[in-house]
Amino acid sequence: MEKYNTYKRPFFVSAATVAGNLVSVMHIAKEISLAAKNAKAIAERAGEKANGFRPITDYIDEMGYETMSLVNAINKEALEVSRIAVNELRAKEVYQKLLSAKEYIGEDVPVSVEKLIQEASERLSEHTIELEKDKARLIHLLEEIKNQMRASAVISTCSRVEATQAEEYETSLQVVSENVDAASKKITMIVNDCDDLLAHH
Numbered sequence: 001m002e003k004y005n006t007y008k009r010p011f012f013v014s015a016a017t018v019a020g021n022l023v024s025v026m027h028i029a030k031e032i033s034l035a036a037k038n039a040k041a042i043a044e045r046a047g048e049k050a051n052g053f054r055p056i057t058d059y060i061d062e063m064g065y066e067t068m069s070l071v072n073a074i075n076k077e078a079l080e081v082s083r084i085a086v087n088e089l090r091a092k093e094v095y096q097k098l099l100s101a102k103e104y105i106g107e108d109v110p111v112s113v114e115k116l117i118q119e120a121s122e123r124l125s126e127h128t129i130e131l132e133k134d135k136a137r138l139i140h141l142l143e144e145i146k147n148q149m150r151a152s153a154v155i156s157t158c159s160r161v162e163a164t165q166a167e168e169y170e171t172s173l174q175v176v177s178e179n180v181d182a183a184s185k186k187i188t189m190i191v192n193d194c195d196d197l198l199a200h201h
């Protein structure tokens with residue numbers, strides 16, 4: 001995935017980019033759920049030989065759906081953060097223009113201008129606080145996905161072990177395990193890129 005020069009980007013652009021990047025995570029999560037369904041079908045055919053694999057397929061399926069649910073939540077949060085960041089940027093521009101006007105006027109600054117500066121400062125502060133709270137929520141949701149992917153790595157290892165008991169179905173189940181492991185690694189990479197985008201602000 002492309003690495004971004006995040007320090008050159010306004011924060012609202014980075015937040016919107018995170019939402020865009022997570023479209024890929026949604027597709028991969030759907031692939032994980034499909035892999036789980038394929039594994040269930042194979043485990044059914046294998047009968048008792050795949051008894052230990054069946055609970056794993058349930059977990060993989062659940063993980064896929066939970067990841068999709070998290071991605072939806074993150075997309076909403078990322079878009080909200082982007083909106084708030086735009087508001088903060090506008091408030092900052094207004095505040096700086098008022099400060100420039102005060103400097104231009106010199107010593108005899110009207111009370112009305114001082115009042116406008118104070119109000120602009122308060123609005124900017126409110127937007128900044130709101131942005132930091134929403135940014136923290138967004139980072140927390142991204143961390144939840146990474147935690148799921150760490151658990152997925154453990155499950156992939158367990159599923160490989162269980163697949164060895166399935167005799168002639170072993171190869172098919174091993175392929176499922178490898179696909180889930182590869183999908184988890186892809187998701188982790190994308191989420192890490194999203195973290196990098198947010199960390200530079």
